[in-house]
Each structure stands twice: as structure tokens, then as C-alpha cells.
Amino acid sequence: MSFENYAIIESTLREGEQFSTATFNTSQKIEIARLLDAFGVEMLEMTSPLASPQSEADIRAIVKENLNLKVLTHIRCNKEDARRALDTGVDGVDVVIGTSPQLIEHSHGRSIPEIIDLALDVISYIREQAPHIILRFSTEDSFRSREADLLRVYLAVADTGLVDRLGVADTVGIALPSQVYQLVSQIVRLTQLDVEFHGHNDSGCAIANACAALEAGATHIDTTVLGIGERNGITPLGGLIARLYTINRAYVSKYNLSLLPEIDRTIARFCNLDIPFNNYITGSSAFIHKAGIHAKAVLADPSTYEAINPADFGLSREISIGHRLTGWNAVRNRAQALGLNIDDDTLRAITQTIKQQADISTLSMQQIDDLLMGAAQ
Ligand code: HCA
Ligand code: CU
Secondary structure: OOOOOOEEEEOOOOOHHHOOOOOOOHHHHHHHHHHHHHHOOOEEEEOOOOOOHHHHHHHHHHHHOOOOOEEEEEEEOOHHHHHHHHHOOOOEEEEEEEOOHHHHHHHHOOOHHHHHHHHHHHHHHHHHHOOOOEEEEEEEOHHHOOHHHHHHHHHHHHHOOOOOEEEEEEOOOOOOHHHHHHHHHHHHHHHOOEEEEEEEOOOOOHHHHHHHHHHOOOOEEEEEHHHOOOOOOEOEHHHHHHHHHHHOHHHHOOOOHHHHHHHHHHHHHHOOOOOOOOOOOOOOOOOEEOOHHHHHHHHHOHHHOOOOOHHHHOOOOEEOOOOOOOOHHHHHHHHHHOOOOOOHHHHHHHHHHHHHHHHHOOOOHHHHHHHHHHHHO
């Protein structure tokens, strides 16, 4: 298990740029990179310099920022891409090539032995040119690849002793946590190298799969802010943080958690999105308690119904009062917050009034406050 010792590879500026409404300009990229650096992510992955002239210039601009995080770029497995990547001055290069029958047939047309030859050639070239660069080799569509093919490729690459990290990618978002656990454990055991997991969310397992990868010994997890990426994206940064926090808060204490709301808001704004109401930590309903029984317990001790303390993220909880499920503890708490001295019988009566009125339509906080202030006079 590597919960105590893992790194986030934040790919909002690579995978995230592949999201339908994402096209970040240079100043937006710099703002995102600075925020993620202040949050404390260890690595930032950027679009290949071959994508467009601006993409190349933007890598150079981020490298110049001299941030604490390592700047990586993501390239196809060929020497020309590698040469262009090295030329930008990045700290690391992420090389990827498809190994599934689908990608072999429809993407690059190379057989497994040809993939191995090419991979070794490209990796040796990068290492020769840049002995100290962080070098990762990844197979695309790992979970639809034949296991024997995958292991052959990984072992050949690992045997060179030239790469720092191997990557496993659930490119079409179909892996189960048990499959991720099994494959990652096997790679860790056979190669002893650092392992990165990149998981798409097409069938809703991206966070669970990232967690399974860490349980199996993966050392690096790819995320994007809000989970943006191709189709419906990959493991969201905030979702991974929520997942790890609820296992043990210490697993995320290295990050500046109170920056998460600003990070999510910034990407939502740049992509013309709303933060989903049910988003991990920063969704509008993430810390709203409604039913009377919940409100009572949360008012006594928030941990009764909160696995995550909103204050750790600079947020606060809300007790919803003006609805038919309300309870008198929530009403009393509101009266106290307003500094009103109302006896319990009256508070219970007000609670019944709220329930009756809310059967017709929910009450605003102002309407509740009016009822309470009326009773206090
Ligand atoms: C891509 C595919 C990729 C690569 C992941 C990786 C995927 O868009 O190039 O390099 O590990 O999901 O397979 O994002
Ligand atoms: Cu991807």
C-alpha cells in the first residue's frame, strides 16, 4: 500500500484540455499551474508540444515559472516527439503507446514485438539526451490489452533500467477496482518500479480504481480538476482527496486543502461549467444537512453525519430548516444563533407551523427568522 507515499500527477493541462469545453489560454494555464502548485500537487502534466505552436510555447512559459511541482509533457512513442519534448526544458516526459488489439489495429498498426523495439529505441534516445529527466513509459488501453502482451512490454522496458515509472491506463473507463488491484500488484511485484494509474470514468469507477491502484502499491495517480478529460473524464482531484481523507486524514495533510474550492471554481469558470451539485467537497449540497434527525445529531456533534470536516477545506456546513422534514433542534439552534430567548414549548409549536406551511411550499430562512422573531417579542 502506498497511501503514505504517493504523488499526484495533475493532468488538467493535458487530459483536461481534451475535455469538450476546455481550451486554456496561456494566462489561464499559468493561473491553474500556480494554484495547483500552491495546493501542493507534485507533478503537472502538459499537452504535447507537437499539438500546436501555442501548446509548445505554453510549456516553456510554465517551465519558466519555476514552481515547486515538476513539469511533465505527454508524448507519443516516437523520437521526433521526444526530441521536441526535451527541447522545451521540462522536468519529465510521459511516453505512451497503445497495446490493446483495438489500438494496434486502428491506431498505430504495430505488433507487440514492434512496440517493444520502438519503446526501447525511444527510451534509450531520451535517456541519452537527458540523463536526469523523469521518464515514464505507459501502455494505453491497458485493461483491454492481453495480459501476456502487457507484461512482455513492461518487462522489456523495465529491464533497460532507464525509466523511472511505468503507467497503467484505463483509457475507456471499464476496469473494476479488483482488476486494477490485480494488474498493478503484478507490475509492482515483477518490476519493482514506481507505477502510475490513469483511470477514465465512463462507468463511474475512476476514484475507486485510483484507490485500488494505491492499495496495490501504485505510487502516482493522475487527476484533473473536476475530473475533466476525454468524454466524461478521469479521476477528479477533489474526489481523490475526499476518498483518501476518509481513509485517513493524514494521507492528504501534505496538501493545502483550503485551496480546493478556488481550484474547482477556477476550472469551472474557464470551462463554462457549473460545479455539479453533488461534487465531492465543493458541490453546493456537500455539507447541507436536512432531515430533523440528522440536524439534531450534527448540531450535537458534526462527526455523526460528516465524514469530512468542511472547515478543513475552508467551507462551512449548513442546516436546512424550512422544510417538512425539519425538527425542533434545528429551529432552536437558529433561534440561538439569532440571540433569541424562546422557551421549548414555543419552539416546538413553531416547528409544527413550519412543517404545515412547508407542506405547501418550503420556507426561506427569512420566513423562519420572521416566525422566530415574532415569537420572541
Ligand atoms: C490519451 C490517452 C490517455 C493516456 C494515458 C497515459 C489514456 O489521451 O493520450 O499516458 O497514461 O487515457 O490512455 O490519456
Ligand atoms: Cu486519458
